[in-house]
Amino acid sequence: MISKDHLIKRFISYVTVDTQSDPKSETTPSTEKQWDLARKLAKELETIGMEDVSIDDNAYIMATLPSNVDKEVPTIGFISHFDTSPDFSGKDVKPQIHENYLGGDLLLNKKENIVLSPDYFEDLRQYTGQTLITTDGTTLLGADDKAGVCEIVTAMEYLIQHPEIKHGKIRVGFTPDEEIGRGAHKFDVKKFAADWAYTMDGSQIGELEYENFNAAGVEITIKGKIVHPGYAKGKMINSMYIATEFINSLPRMETPEHTEGYQGFFHLTQIKGDVDETKLEYIIRDHDRKHFEARKEVMMNLTEDINSRYDHDVVFTEIKDQYYNMREKIEPVMHIVDIAEKAMKELHIKPHIKAIRGGTDGSQLSYMGLPCPNIFAGGHNFHGRYEYVPVESMIKATEVICKIAELTAKQ
The missing domain is CATH 3.40.630.10 (Zn peptidases)
Structure with missing residues (x-):
């Protein structure tokens, strides 16, 4: 015993x-x-x-x-x-x-x-x-x-x-x-x-x-432009607003608190920012390899979509696979x-x-x-x-x- x-x-x-x-x-x-x-x-x-x-x-x-x-x-x-x-x-x-x-x-x-x-x-x-x-x-x-x-x-x-x-x-x-x-x-x-x-x-x-899970870590850097608020019209780019748009564009119900079993998710683990720059950290998880790759593609497509609205890139997304x-x-x-x-x-x-x-x-x-x-x-x-x-x-x-x-x- x-x-x-x-x-x-x-x-x-x-x-x-x-x-x-x-x-x-x-x-x-x-x-x-x-x-x-x-x-x-x-x-x-x-x-x-x-x-x-x-x-x-x-x-x-x-x-x-x-x-x-x-x-x-x-x-x-x-x-x-x-x-x-x-x-x-x-x-x-x-x-x-x-x-x-x-x-x-x-x-x-x-x-x-x-x-x-x-x-x-x-x-x-x-x-x-x-x-x-x-x-x-x-x-x-x-x-x-x-x-x-x-x-x-x-x-x-x-x-x-x-x-x-x-x-x-x-x-x-x-x-x-x-x-x-x-x-x-x-x-x-x-x-x-x-x-x-x-x-x-x-x-x-x-x-x-x-x-x-198949697992990946994501680091997103959003570049804004700080200008005196009294003279900001047409000039200021607030990185925090762009970050909010990025977050809200991902499926809201595909997060850890709404999933179980074999369901995958996007998980925002950290956010830190000001007008000039905001950083988001995510993890991506999915048991199915095809769904896992699709989740990464969703993030990259969202990055491209937001960048297409500006005359220069404002969102920079780096995805690193962690394990399978x-x-x-x-x-x-x-x-x-x-x-x-x-x-x-x-x-x-x-x-x-x-x-x-x-x-x-x-x-x-x-x-x-x-x-x-x-x-x-x-x-x-x-x-x-x-x-x-x-x-x-x-x-x-x-x-x-x-x-x-x-x-x-x-x-």
């Missing part, structure tokens, strides 16, 4: 280290503070008995659990990221442990009256009677993805301590900067040398995912999804196979030659003050890792 207290202690030791990444940084890792947990993890892997533990100049960590069977079996991997989102503070995380959750409101912060309520977050009710870990409501928790990191380390420790569980060679990898879309950019797939892998980076118990739907790379090797599904069923977990409305390191790694579906890590409400994780889900995720290793050796 996985020790509940041991797992909680390990998880808290991770989330109390600030590892927030920074999209504006050009270094890897994007923040120096990510090294604090990276070095801790490398040392911990050595302590529990992992072999070939390495940490490179960019803070990518790898380690090996040697095979304990006398036959050739595939080498599999388990991967998680240790950075946390820049969307909300990850500094001075104060975890709170709620034993035997009764199914009602959880008061996270009495002073600021911050309440985690099942009336708003309905998934909470399914964890009645379990142990929940939250914050005090002033920071995120970091279960995305320190829960995954904790589960992998704990699973490897368990397998080392229980050699009666037969498995092939297992590789583990921990990455920085996943939250800013760069987690796999410098991942050495050749060095990792696994036949396939799983990211432990999903949400609720049972999730098993091998589809994700990994389904294309997973479908030819669907047995790796089947193994994970079987592992869950043998542990009496109902698999919930769905498409990710986002991306993981696995989506990029799959295109780099390492097929990499995604498995639940247990957390909910990522990137904000209401993030929580049921400890029982983390224990089940740890058991899934061990069971996948066992089933792969039996294939």
